[in-house]
Amino acid sequence: MLSRLSSAKIRPLARNLPRRPSQTAAPRDTSRDNHEGRRQQTMKHLMETRVRDAIEKAMASGALLPGEIPGVVVEEPKSEDHGDYATTVALAMAKTWKMPPRNVAGILLAHFGNDDGLFSRLEIAGPGFLNATVAPSAWADVLHTVHSLGSEYGKNTLGAGQKIMVEFVSANPTGPLHVGHGRGAAVGDAMANILRHSGFDVTREYYINDSGRQIRTLGRSTYLRLKELAGQTVEFPGDCYQGDYIREIARAVREETPGILSMDEDAAVMLCARRAADIILEGIRQDLCDFGVTHDIWFSEQSLYDSGAVDAALESFKQTGQVYLKDGAWWFATSALGDEKDRVVIRQNGLTTYFASDIAYHQNKYARGFDKVIDVWGADHHGYIPRLAAAVEASGIARERFSVILVKLVNLLRGGEQVAMSTRSGEFVTLREVMDEVGPDMARFIFLSRHHESPLDFDLEAAKSQEKDNPVFYIQYAHARIASIFKLAGERGIPMFREKEPSARLLTEPEETRVLKKMAQYPEVVERAALFQEPHRVAFFLTELAALFHAFYNQHRVLTEDPELCRARLYLAEGVRVLVHGGLSLLGVKAPEHM
RNA sequence: GCGCCUGUAGCUCAGAUGGAUAGAGCAACGGACUUCUAAUCCGUAGGCCGCAGGUUCGAGUCCUGCCAGGCGCGCCA
DSSP: OOTTTSOOOOHHHHTSSOSSTHHHHHHHHHHHHHSTTTSOOOHHHHHHHHHHHHHHHHHHTTSSOOOOOOOOOEEOOSSGGGOSEEEOHHHHHTTTTTSOHHHHHHHHHHTOOOTTOOEEEEEEETTTEEEEEEOGGGGHHHHHHHHHHGGGTTOOOTTTTOEEEEEOOOOOTTSOOBHHHHHHHHHHHHHHHHHHHTTOEEEEEEEEOOSSHHHHHHHHHHHHHHHHHTTOOOOOOTTSOOOHHHHHHHHHHHHHOTTGGGSOHHHHHHHHHHHHHHHHHHHHHHHHHHTTOOOSEEEEHHHHHHTTHHHHHHHHHHHHTSEEEETTEEEEOGGGGTOSSOEEEEOTTSOBOHHHHHHHHHHHHHHTTOSEEEEEEEGGGGGGHHHHHHHHHHTTOOGGGEEEEEEOOEEEEETTEEOOOBTTTTBOOBHHHHHHHHOHHHHHHHHHTSOTTSOEEEEHHHHHHTTTSSHHHHHHHHHHHHHHHHHHHHHTTOOOOOTTOGGGGGOOSHHHHHHHHHHHHHHHHHHHHHHTTOTHHHHHHHHHHHHHHHHHHHHSOSSOSOHHHHHHHHHHHHHHHHHHHHHHHHHTOOOOSOO
């Protein structure tokens, strides 16, 4: 049914927001370094800088062959035994510098600046890694940053103020939203939040397919149900919408317009279509609202016909010859721009195709000043991407400015049994029902805790049976626990931490350091989620942060006798709370004070 | 047939630019609450990363071929 919500990706488009950061990482990094203060300097960047400095010094002293400074790779080793950061530059450059990797690493180590004692341990390991362990007390700076920035912590400047539109859901107004739309809604909304956090000026838009055959079918379905209500026996065709909601709409139309059946049939069907679409759209709007999704703009497809935009677009392409007449139909020459074949825009019968209005629609988007446009589609529409990308390019818009997030459809199960899903047949589980059963938070988190391109089995029974034991509550519980600590601290009159808590340097227990290290990763997680268009990264980060906090909580007391340590730990707890709250809000999930 | 996506622990899924001993949750088993919320924690067990080649000092990750599943291939949306 839904055209847009259904989804796939294609090679050229993957360039929109590159999957490989290498394409943007280098320029991004340097530009950032030039904007002191606009970005949040992370521990990882400090490490990168020092490695680079070591290379420069080694080259200057003649220990290394002089030449271009290579891109420095700093990674976070999986095992704590390998320190907090490791660089593989010695391995990568061994050939260029004509020296065994371990020797290169040794030279880097000898030139590594650590006068301030930022690193408590530096060593060469394995085939030529240079491992560095940050002094536990140095992590306190991360916490100061979190506190001074508050909910701003984690923001980045990737977008640099560019206007970006995320068009998502865009379900046809022919029936209620189902779970598949829910996934698209959750992904699109979270993506929009993450992009806003990454410096984009974001607009959420819903494209209403209120034109075309399906709307006429909707009108006809409603009209036939109206006849039924009037006691007439009608044959209800299989290609009409079977769902019970059509009957309800028919009743509403009969109340509003009692004489409708005595009207001219064409006019009556048209009226039915318009009313049915309005009623359904209002329901969709309400469902989305309860799901926590609000679109800034609801854009009507019909308006593109009414304003002449579709005709104008086609006409201009006829002028250039990119739209041409063949076999009685008008074709768009998309194959010249990467599509498999040319596509029809005006059929033999004179009616335009969906593609025709989509061309005008996308021209309209850019004409409104958007630098970038992201469409969120269901994966079954992936074959549609090349032709639309071709149309965008033919319209004089750089291909990188258009991208599509494909969301795999949801495989809905109930107790292991697959639930059939088809709007036309009327057999489907609505988003509304899912929200009623498991709650919007649970539903959103399930949608967002997997890569959007991996298939999703959503078992309603399993979700409910996990009532008390699931990742959403796990994260929310961490938030509630912290809130509870502060409530008790307030009741006991325990003095709160100061603006920049000096005793944060007391947080040197392994469990505390692990929490701080995780907090330090947050800005990069948000940035990567934006860069790769992968909101699930935030969900996984939050689970990890919550786990580390729970582990800390079980091992150490926050409200302890030592007043300095107590303040430091409150300071830590509040930092975690800020991140959990902020991260959950990116995902559109509530962060409760108590559970 | 062609194209795209997916294939990692019994189940659901992560896995960063190609890095060191592949991770988490659920399920299973064994422990931890007179102490800030046990919706938690600690531990044990669980793996030819679909298969086979290739590139590389190094491959779950890149290349090629194959297998399995999903989706697409319309003058539908």
